[in-house]
Amino acid sequence: MMSTINLDDFLAAGTHKLTENPGFQLEYTKVAIAATVMKAREAQGLSQAALAKKAALPLATVVKIEKGSNTTIETLSRIASALGKTLQITVK
Template sequence: MGAKTTSFNEIAERYMRNPERRAGVEAESEKLASAFQLMKAREAAGLSQAELAIRAGVPQSTVNRIEHGANTSFDTMSKLAFALGKKLEVRLA
């Protein structure tokens, strides 16, 4: 008799049953969604990370970190949104 295999979905489902783990995954998902939105807006504006950083008055490394999912302040995100001609929205759902 062969070894039983477990699918990724089965492992993920078991992992997500733990409320603390689920909260952590959801928090990371939100950060990555925000990072993706910033990158999309920057690229749509035809700007490099360095160009956006100059317009926003922040270091280029800050833009890079945010686009890779790092935490940042509301103030920094506001500067970046303004530099892109966008409005920053925060929603509690």
């Protein structure tokens, strides 16, 4: 039987595994970005389509990011700006 974990718990618990497995680090980062974008969008009551329009991006781009696909810093910066936020990248 597969156990479940909510996204916030996964993100909080996953950080200790980052140095153990580079593949996990990459996937964890994608999920963290997806969750961050989705939460920021939902906090402002925006649909994916509304965010895409505000960021001047195709809807498919926002959908893919929220599903955990790779993206660019430029795209994330446009999304952050559309949400009235700034993009910060930290390397630990």
